Amino acid sequence: MFISRIAQLFCIFFMGINFSYSQVDVVYSDLVWSDEFETNGALNATKWHHQTQIPAGGSWYNGELQHYTNFLTNSFVENGVLKIVAKREVLNNQGVTKQFTSARLNSKFAYTYGRVDIRAKVPTNQGTWPALWLLGKNITEPGGFFAATHGTTPWPACGEIDIMEHGITQSQPQGYIQSAIHTPSSSGATINHGGTIANNLGNSFHVYSMNWSPFQITFLLDGVAFYTYNPAVKNASTWPFNAAQYLLLNIAMGGVAGNVPSNFNQATMEIDYVRVYQNIQADTQIPTNFTASIGAITSSTIELLLNGTDNSGSLVYGVTYGTNSTTTAGNSGIQKSLVISGLNPNTNYSFSINASDLSGNNAANNAIILSTSTTGVTGCAGTSNLAQQGSFTTGYNYAFETLGTNSVKITYELLDTDKVGLIAYLWRQSPFAETQMTNVSGRIFTHTLTGQTPGATLNYGVKFAYANGMSVTPYYQYVVGNNCNLDTDQFSNQKTIILQNPARDVVLFDQSTAIENVKIYSLLGQKMLDINQPNSSLNISKLASGVYFVIIQTEQLIYKEKLIIRQD
Structure with a gap:
């Protein structure tokens, strides 16, 4: 040597x-x-x-x-x-x-x-x-x-x-x-x-x-x-x-x-x-200087900032909130960021946080109690089974959410249950890029884009890869910072179907092409109706007055229109 x-x-x-x-x-x-x-x-x-x-x-x-x-x-x-x-x-x-x-x-x-x-x-x-x-x-x-x-x-x-x-x-x-x-x-x-x-x-x-x-x-x-x-x-x-x-x-x-x-x-x-x-040396010293504070907050996540010192070089942090608990580890004297996810918007949460070392010695000031609330949602979501490659047997849920001013969290959940060995990649349309998403749980995947410009339009889709195949969603458009319905690059401007607009109780179609599916969404992306092969009219009597988006799918085309409903 x-x-x-x-x-x-x-x-x-x-x-x-x-x-x-x-x-x-x-x-x-x-x-x-x-x-x-x-x-x-x-x-x-x-x-x-x-x-x-x-x-x-x-x-x-x-x-x-x-x-x-x-x-x-x-x-x-x-x-x-x-x-x-x-x-x-x-x-x-x-x-x-x-x-x-x-x-x-x-x-x-x-x-x-x-x-x-x-x-x-x-x-x-x-x-x-x-x-x-x-x-x-x-x-x-x-x-x-x-x-x-x-x-x-x-x-x-x-x-x-x-x-x-x-x-x-x-x-x-x-x-x-x-x-x-x-x-x-x-x-x-x-x-x-x-x-x-x-x-x-x-x-x-x-x-x-x-x-x-x-x-x-x-x-x-x-x-x-x-x-x-x-x-x-x-x-x-x-x-x-x-x-x-x-x-x-x-x-x-x-x-x-x-x-x-x-x-x-x-x-x-x-x-x-x-x-x-x-680490085999006997350790009897307790962690010291244990602190905990709140970091970044979104509609579904709360960041906990944890720190402490210990002679072993490592600390274990245990966090309990409601009926949930989680454990993580960090290095002595270095702040640990722990993001608690899967939370509800506009909801108050209380966290009980403990610190110990790997030998089980507890910090003297256990437990630290922190309380804070999640924010409201700025973003949009929906459900679809559309694909630009492959196909979906059931479909997927998708959501785009603006975090702070310049980050966008993109979440997809595959609803198909017949696919094994699942992994998801976020596709950027132009210039094309592929990024592996994080598996949150089950068939839910997420990725956060940072450094985005408020008001800019994003075009992203997701490739679900699995044993012996893959299925790819369309590219969805989202404007950073907006509460809006998502758009896809597959929508057509050809007016082969005309809606009666505004509408009350029923919406009428003046059509020259057979309609396979009609979906109506709120401005926040909530799906209100999903009808396969409707007739020339669609019952909307249960929808409140307001502005909606209608997505119409024919055998060859998909296009979207704004729909105004007046029930008064």
């Missing part, structure tokens, strides 16, 4: 002080397990297990092409670095002949909560799939180190945490590495993931880190966080991460990584060290 171990440890400590406190919720500082790969030759057998048994069916998962071996030619230590080598090599093993060999290492150490740092140089050869990751100790996977003694749970119920993968996202820019979470809530699919660019990947060492607390999992590259997994609801489906996991290091070949070129010979992943940190 090119720098001394003492110098490396100092650099890691310095990096933790400068970066970790502001980017992770819990700081872990006690080194509990590591391998520095100091001895040339075979791996330390007290720390690592070679997983070589082929799964049922005679092949590894995802259509991979390799045999994993315990050969010294596939995994060995040289000059202070572990080398995992994938190579073109014909091998008949367990009755199956394959064209490639590699190594898949299991740590004989498993842990719950903490931080892992792996300094590695990752191969970028086409067709290779290097990975640094974790699986639940309870997985029922043949040949795994813990399977015989602890295997009770199949994948993905055991949970999987991918610290770093490369080679399976060919559509991404050069140097892109991915981190991902696999749980039953996504049916094991790669729905929850993030990524970033590693400079000079393949030629330089980088530190790949994962910080795992009881509250969230954060991924870092060279000490900088780039993706956090923190589901709103944590249960066995979304959060199987309250039990021990073990580490895996490997290079797979082909499959999801694509074709292996005919001129491929071998590729090597070099690992300088693997280090796991937890």
